[in-house]
Amino acid sequence: MTAAGARAGASIPIPTTIVTGPGAGRREAAIAALIDPAMEEGASAVILEGLPDGTLLLEPSSTLLLARIAPGCLCCAGNLVMRVTLNRLLRQRPTRLFIGLASGEHLGQLRSWLSSAPYDQLLSLTPDRHT
Numbered sequence: 001m002t003a004a005g006a007r008a009g010a011s012i013p014i015p016t017t018i019v020t021g022p023g024a025g026r027r028e029a030a031i032a033a034l035i036d037p038a039m040e041e042g043a044s045a046v047i048l049e050g051l052p053d054g055t056l057l058l059e060p061s062s063t064l065l066l067a068r069i070a071p072g073c074l075c076c077a078g079n080l081v082m083r084v085t086l087n088r089l090l091r092q093r094p095t096r097l098f099i100g101l102a103s104g105e106h107l108g109q110l111r112s113w114l115s116s117a118p119y120d121q122l123l124s125l126t127p128d129r130h131t
Contacts, residue, residue, distance in 0.1 A: 013122055016099065019128070020103065021104075024051060028057045043065050044065070046065070047067050052068075079113075104128075
């Protein structure tokens with residue numbers, strides 16, 4: 001099933017925030033601070049680039065879908081991994097999506113990719129956060 005098929009019938013695109021900055025722990029803390037379970041209906045989804053570098057602040061649960069992917073450029077060499085991971089999360093119909101990136105070097109390319117079909121119908125990109 002494609003990402004488009006995963007959200008078929010859904011009329012509201014998923015608010016998506018990209019968080020960049022050095023240190024997986026800092027990005028994870030920034031995302032944890034943005035997630036308010038009391039305010040959210042459904043589950044938030046988080047894609048984190050890189051391995052945790054200390055205490056885990058985010059743990060998978062019924063209200064948090066969490067995927068960690070190996071470090072690397074997600075719009076170039078890691079595009080397939082990013083696409084598969086994103087499509088798997090979108091099938092679960094999260095209400096919010098956060099993507100934590102180690103480097104903002106190719107942020108424009110990633111935003112462009114997420115703004116192209118089929119993701120343009122599924123995601124609503126919000127302002128980026130930098131840690």
